[in-house]
Amino acid sequence: MKDLLIELFSEEIPARMQTRAADDLRRLFTDGLVEAGLTYASAAAFSTPRRLALTVEGLLAQSPATREERKGPRADAPEKAVEGFLRGAGLTREQVETRDTPKGPVLYAVIEKPGRPAAEIIAEVLERTIRTFPWPKSMRWGSSSLRWVRPLHRILCILSDEGGAEVVPLSIDGIETGDRTEGHRFMAPEPFSVASFDDYAAKLKKARVVLDAKERADVIWHDATNLAFASGLEVVEDAGLLAEVAGLVEWPVVLMGEIGVDFLDLPPEVLQTSMREHQKFFSVRNAKTGRIERFVTVANRETADNGATILAGNQRVLSARLADAKFFWENDLRVARDDMSTWLQALDSVTFHNRLGSQGDLIRRVSALAREIAPLVDADPDETETAARLAKADLASEMVYEFPELQGVMGQYYIKAAGGSEAVAAAAPGHYAPLGPSDAVPVDPVSVAVALAEKIDKLTGFWAIDEKPTGSKDPFALRRAALGVIRIVLENDLRLDLRQSFRSHMNAHPPGEGDDLDGKTDNLLGFLHDRLKVYLRDQGVRHDVIDACIALPGSDDLALLVKRAKALQEVIGTEDGENLIQGFKRANNILTQAEEKDGVEYSFGPDVKFAEGAAERALFAALDAAEPRIADALKADDFAGAVSAMATLRGPVDAFFEEAQVNSDNQTIRRNRLNLLHRIRTICTSVADLTRIEG
The missing domain is CATH 3.30.70 (Alpha-Beta Plaits)
Incomplete structure (x- = not known):
């Protein structure tokens, strides 16, 4: 080897x-x-x-030598067929064998390749x-x-x-x-x-080269945190920056420098973003105050003065960069304290989408929708509308123009500077959340209302103009918006009629092809359900269980839908639940076949007086007991109780099928039993559409 x-x-x-x-x-x-x-x-x-x-x-x-036998056409096959076989094998006619077979003489190529x-x-x-x-x-x-x-x-x-x-x-x-x-x-x-x-x-x-990128990253982080700790400080974690800096040096030399006192009062996010984007510096903060006080840079060489010259040069460049940031910050504060409507007027000239209007149009739509949502999430409507109106104002600020990733973050500072409440200010960064699967969702009622309004506006807007995601293409991040709606609703346990919200807000947008608002609303709700399946699948909820619950009315109330699905999955994962599903499917199949054959619907109430045998009478009694329990539980949104009551039918249904023959020769008994199966189907499908459960 x-x-x-x-x-x-x-x-x-x-x-x-x-x-x-x-x-x-x-x-x-x-x-x-x-x-x-x-x-x-x-x-x-x-x-x-x-x-x-x-x-x-x-x-x-x-490489090992290889020997391959390849069967060809009959020896007397047309010349073109033989030539194609020889060409594919890379051999001449003299190099192939002719072997007798039951179908006559056949050509065989033996291809031997020596090892290399x-x-x-x-x-x-x-x-x-x-x-x-x-x-x-x-x-x-x-x-x-x-x-x-x-x-x-x-x-x-x-x-x-x-x-x-x-x-x-x-x-x-x-x-x-x-x-x-x-x-x-x-x-x-x-x-x-x-x-x-x-x-x-x-x-x-x-020769001063660390080959392994992970080892370089470990050296950088170890040395940086040690330097910070020695000064009573801590390094702000930034995995992306760490990976990038590890790719910039072959021999990492970690140095810690000072930030000029003139810049220490800048917001920490401004300092961190400016240093990361322009200088590839790590931020070092005071854990007690949260203030960024120093920086860590990584040189690619050792020097006789232990990096003093490198640090001095870095600090000069950093001061120039931060002077710009300070200028933007102070200018923006003056505008915010004077009148933030200046920024809102500027956003009327900034296009959001050529068919959905300007950023100003977007803000007005979101403000109106947020006000409607506010009472549903226990938020003050006036405060919520104000928050929605100001949440995107910082898009016109100088700081966000320089650092777009600070949108929302700077808005919070500017709204506070203008005298806005904590709840209104928090909605500026909060309404963008969650941006990724690991991001926290907003929980303050005002932020929740604005975040939902922003995402619903985006979804209904692009559905209204027929700009939906196709395949892997999603240029407007509509899948992320849908997942955001799902997570905000579920993690805040909100009761919302999303179908109504989608339909009513779709009217706020320019129409697309056709004007079938109901069809577009249903299509959008289906898109949301697809995202919900992906989200719940990662939590271990089966897709067929979700489908069984989506099929019932009220599937636009996501919080209830998920509670129903989780309760159903818990029961069908048990032996009783699995057997109940099999009993239900047997009843449903027999009933469906009989209705197709007879051309009638067996939905007339069955009568216990026609019951024969103890098992059949016991099933009547079990259905009489379970039906009101299930109805009361569903009315109280107690899905665990409803599913539990349904599960009590397992034994009586099994016993009925063991004792009774549904398709009896006695037509009265047969009709009564088919009506009994219809009652089983009706009661069970009031909890979930069990026909969609697989297995």
Whole structure:
């Protein structure tokens, strides 16, 4: 067995491309090996700003020889058929056999392929991998036809075993493979040879290169948190920034610097965003006050002055950036304290969608809808309308123009500065939530009303103009809006008539093709139900159980729908529940077949006086007892109670089918029993449409 080491050494690879590139290198190369018949034990890929590396362990010394027998046409088949067979097998007529079979003489090709040395296969697969590598963006340089993300300088490719290492010979556009690489660009630029992956990783570390991106990230976080802790501070967690910075350095050197006192009173979100976006700095805050007081930067080299010069330069650049942020902040505060309607007027000139009007139109629609929703969520209508009117005002502010990701966050500050209440201010960031599956939903009634209004307006607007998601395309994030509605309703346990809200608010939008508001409303509600299935599936609720509950009236009340589904799933997961479903389906099937055959509906009430036997009379009694219990429970929204009452029918239904023959020769008895089955179906389907339960 042999081990393989490959390194593709280039100019700096953008940090955002490194992880994907390492995965692509491993996938493309190992897939190519397997297709060529060369198996291996394990493979791992690594990336730094200047290199992609791949180690493959346990390679065969050569691919195994193969022998394949391929049956062809009859020996006397038309010439074109024979030629096609020979061409596919890569053989001549003299190289194939003719064998006698019960159907006459048939041509057989025996294709033997000898094994190939590992080095030959590796060179072939590596060249194909390099030339077809799927970089998001690539370039050519000089007179070379090769495309790579940045100019490629070296290709290291060696096979090693106990006896030593050998270079796999390959030349790509003048770049010859070898066993040499380079260390850190500044601290150890001299080339050196390696003999194995372990030797490679150890020598790189001596040459001030940490090969593993996770190890670099761990070093950065460990050193940063230690520096902050020593000053009584803490580093603000930012996983995305940590991954990006780990892709910018090969030898991370963590330094902590000061923020000018003139900028310490800026909102922490402004400081954090400015430093992250412009400088790739981590924010360091005082845990007691929440104020950002320092920053952490990561250099790519050690210096004689322990980073003092680097820090001084960074602090100068940072001061210039923060001076801009402070200017925006102070200007925006003056506008907010004077009259925020200035921003609202400006938003009348900002297009939301060419068929749905301006941002100002959007704000007016959302304000009206939020006022309607307010009483349903125990929010003050006047306060809610004010919150909805101001929630997007910061879109016209200078700070949000510079940092769009601060929309809502800055609005909260500006509304407070203008004298707005805490509830009104909280709606500015809160009405966008949740942006992702892990985001918290708003819980304050005013924020809940505005968040629901904003999302319902978006959904009904795009449904009104027939701009719905198709396949994987969802340019207006309507699936996210629907999931937001679902989570806000369920996590706040809200009782809302969404069908009515959708239909009435769809009138607030320009009409699309046709004017079938009921049809569009039903379609939108179906879209919401589909999102609900995905959401509940992740919580372990079966899709057929949800379908069984959606089929009943009132399915637009999501809170009740989910309670019904969870109660139903809990019962049908038991032996009694499973057997009840089977008994119900048996009753439903017999009844359906009889109604189709007879051309009548057996919905006339069954009479116990025609019952024969104890089991049949017991079923009548069980239905008489369960029906009012189920009805009362449903009226009280006690779905667990309703499902529990339905489950009591399991025994009597089973006993009835064991004792009685529904299709009796006595037509009076038969009609009465079919009416009895109709009663079973009616009572059970009042809880859920059990015909939709699978199994």
